[in-house]
Amino acid sequence: MIEHNSLTPPRAATRMSRLATPAVRWVALLGLCAAYLQGGLNKALDFPAAIAEMQHFGLAPAGPLAVATIVLELGASVMILAGFYRWLGALGLAGFTLMATFLANRFWEVSGDARFMMENSFFEHLGLVGGFLLVAWHDLKDGP
Helix, strand or coil: CCCCCCCCCCCHHHHCCCCCHHHHHHHHHHHHHHHHHHHHHHHCCCCCHHHHHHCCCCCCHHHHHHHHHHHHHHHHHHHHHHCCCCHHHHHHHHHHHHHHHHCCCCCHHHHHHHHHHHHHHHHHHHHHHHHHHHHHHHHHHCCC
């Protein structure tokens, strides 16, 4: 029987560590940022719709807030993917997502099917917030 200690990881762990490459890390970060890249590009390409979205949620002034949202979604995503102040981009998207979640997914105010969908979306977005906080924590703890 082979004994394992902290210096000799089991075979499965050794195989899994092969996934810990810069390319896999970048693909994971891309997945985390995908909705923000898509959202920012859609808003930039259809600015009237971005303004309408701000107005739908009662946000004013709608134009400047739409511009700020586009800049944040695209800029913070690029920062994360490029590793340029990654922690700052991650904290920016975490804070933005948390605020947007409480604004757009108030499941406690609705009932029926709408409640189920909003509640799912609410907690999925909290998961994104957690993911961005982990990115920031890792970047600040270990460096880029």
